[in-house]
Amino acid sequence: MKTTLFSIFLLVLGGSKIAVTELAESRTNTLPNSQIYYKSDQYQEVQEILNGKCVSCHSGPAAARGLELDSWEHILAGSKHGEALIPFDAERSLLSEITTKLVGGPHPEELGEPGLTDDEKSFLNNWIDRGAPSREGLIAFADAEHLLYAANQGDALISVIDMESNLVIRTVDLQELGFSANAQPHHIAVEPDGSYWYVSLISDNAILKFDRSNTLIDKLTFERPGLLALDPNTNKLYAGRSMAAVSPPQTIGIIDRSGMDLEEMGVFFPRPHALAVEPESGAVYTASLAANQIATLYPEDESIELFTMGGEKMHTIVQFAVSPDGQWMAGTTELTSSIFLFDLTKNIETGPVDTILVNSAPWHPSFTPDGQWIYAGNNRENTVSVVDMNSRTLVKVIEGNGLSQPHGSATSHDGRYVYISNRNLETPGMQMNSSSSGITLPSGKTGYQPRYDLGDNSQIGTVVVIDIYSQSIVKVIEIEKYGSGLGASRAN
Ligand code: HEC
Known part of the structure; x- marks a missing residue:
């Protein structure tokens, strides 16, 4: 406590203007509050609480659920199922939730063991809300390098995941930044070097720019934004329109992402949704949800080419992905459950070079970094389709716990992991094809059941x-x- 007061005193003495500038600079390219604030005996007290009430079951090779709570490093590592805490967000940390909200009695009282007192709970929460600093004052996961951002569309929240440990290491609560509870964050684009990230808010009609420390840098107004795509070779960020918008403007947003200046470019068809950039040429591809049409935009000279696909059937292209070498573009189709494969070295007007049948309603596709596989979650089936680019066929359908209305996709830079986000809404009346998922809730609905019932x-x-x-x-x-x-x- 003394140390804290002393440093505040110094800050005031030294002139707050300088201190704030230094703070802002030190935050660039780091995660929130990664600088060492102060040395603290707060962690020491936290450890004593855990030693007294938790460590009897949560230490060593036989630790309950594999969660060890006997050191700072172990607490941060969580269990193999997930994180025990999210720095700066006690409210959404399992360690806090399980000891307060667990249905059937707070943990570990439900096992007949003495639980945490109210004072101990608020002490732990306070520590987590200050970033769960170590004894030396280090902030948890301040040095995480490879980050995955997941939009929680039902919660006005972004979850930041460290792709090394696959743990949620930060949350960005949009309501705390003045956006609405129904902001509906939808899609996220990240600078290749991770310095900034951008998110579309469907209902708040906005696109936001954050820095790596999750500080809101800038924002612009855009009607019903949906997917975002970023050209790594220019300053341009592109924005399409949300599926939720029935008749949005027939334009694509072209954003100069350094100053977040917006221009709109007409695409001459309804409901432009899918969006991808081919970085070599800078060409931007978008497709209509309401017509079998694809537009190629050349932002350099502001020209556009339209391509109408033949046939009677409506395909409803959901999203595009461009292969790492820039040669191929995959387009998933909601209504015909296919992946259209375009050869981008040829004019789009020659049509797809292949139509690969996959499982029901493939959503956002991703190429693996080696270009060999395409992954897409099947939104109406709780499975993931895997396409082999050598044979250009569906070679595997992945199923398992956790897949429930799969939506987004991304890969890790090192080619180890594919990430598939899931809505898991289970809206009453929603048609869910459970034939291949095999996951059934007691109510008879399919979907993912959380590990702990927190009410x-x-x-x-x-x-x-x-x-x-x-x-x-x-x-x-x-x-x-x-x-x-x-x-x-x-x-890298
Ligand atoms: C009597 C043994 C025991 C004690 C004491 C105990 N736990 Fe647990 N803990 C368990 C068991 C068993 C589980 C798995 C729960 C289940 O299977 O329902 C668990 C699960 C957890 C989990 C979830 C881990 C995961 O990733 O699934 C957390 C967090 C946790 N405990 C925190 C604590 C905290 C904090 C304390 C002290 C206040 C504590 N536990 C005390 C036995 C214990």
């Missing part, structure tokens, strides 16, 4: 981690409501 979390979303080598699910990360778009930094 208010039956509909939480997930991010499922798939190992690319074994093509199997290795982890289910619980996030908040309605996992939608994912965005990952690409830098």
Whole structure:
């Protein structure tokens, strides 16, 4: 306590203007509050509380659930199922929730063991809300390098996941920044070096720019934004329109992302949704949800080419992905459950070079970094389709716990993992094809059941981690409501 007061005193003496500038600079390229604030005996007291009431079951090789609570490093590592705490967010930390909200009695009282007193709970929460600093004052996960951002569309919240440990390490609560509870964050684009990230808010009609420390830098107004795509070779960020918008403007947003200046470019068809950039040429591809039409935009000279696909059937292209070498573009179709494959070295007007049948309603596709596989969650089936680019066929359908209305996708920079976000809404009356998911809730609905019943979390979303080598699910990360778009930094 003395140390804290002393440093505040120094700050005031030294002139707050300088201190604030230094703070702002030191925050660039770091996670929130990564600087060492003060040395603290707060952690020491936290450890004493845990030693007294938790460590008897939570230490060593036989630790309950594999969760060890006997050191700072172990607490941060969580269990193999997930994090025990999210720095700066006690409210959404399992360690806090399980000891207060667990249905059937707070933990560990439900096991007949003495639980935490109210004072101990608020002491722990206070520590977590200050970033769970170590004895030396280090902030938890301040040095995480490769970050995955998951939009929680039902919760006005972004979950930040460390792709090394696959733990949620930060949350960004949009309501705390003045946005509405129904802001509906939808999709996220990240600078290749991870320095900034952008998120579309469907209902708040806005696109926001954050820095790496999750400080809101800038924002602009855009009607019903949906998907975002960023050109790594220019300053341009592109924005399409949300599926939720029935008749949005027939334009795409072209954003100069350094100053967040917006221009709109007409696409001459209704409901432009899918969006991808081919970085070599700078060409931008978008497709209509309401017509079998694809537009190629050349922002350099502001020209546009339209392509209408033949045939009677409505396809409803959901999203595009461009292969890492820039040659291929995959487009998932909601109504015909296919992946259209375009050869971008040829004019789009020659049509797809392949139409690969996959499982029901493939959503956001991702190429793996080696270009060999395409992954797409099947939004109406709780499965993930895996397409082999060599044979250009569906080679595997992944199923398992955690997949529930899969939506977004992303890959880790090192080619180890594919991430699939899941809505898990279970809206009454929603048609869910359970034939291949095999996951049934007691109510008869399919979906993901959270590991702990905390009274208010039956509909939480997930991010499922798939190992690319074994093509199997290795982890289910619980996030908040309605996992939608994912965005990952690409830098090594
Ligand atoms: C009597 C043994 C015991 C004690 C004491 C105990 N726990 Fe647990 N803990 C368990 C068991 C068993 C589980 C698994 C719960 C289940 O299977 O329902 C668990 C699960 C947890 C989890 C969830 C881990 C995960 O990732 O699934 C957390 C967090 C946790 N305990 C925190 C605590 C805290 C904090 C304390 C002290 C206040 C504590 N526990 C005390 C036995 C104990």
